[in-house]
Amino acid sequence: xxxxEASLREIKEELKEIRLLYKELVEKLIPLEEPLSxxxxxxxxxxxxxxxxxxxxxxx
Numbered sequence: 461x462x463x464x465e466a467s468l469r470e471i472k473e474e475l476k477e478i479r480l481l482y483k484e485l486v487e488k489l490i491p492l493e494e495p496l497s498x499x500x501x502x503x504x505x506x507x508x509x510x511x512x513x514x515x516x517x518x519x520x
Contacts, residue, residue, distance in 0.1 A: 495503060
């Protein structure tokens with residue numbers, strides 16, 4: 461095995477470790493919360509798409 465291949469494998473392993481550490485950090489900083497019932501309803505409901513003209517009219 462060449463020195464370059466060994467270095468690349470080492471870098472790959474270190475990147476895996478960094479990703480795992482980052483994932484753990486994010487999970488600690490941003491806890492996952494269940495949405496409230498009205499939030500669930502808003503997420504699951506389908507919204508009507510308006511045209512650009514309708515949007516401009518409502519902003520005037």
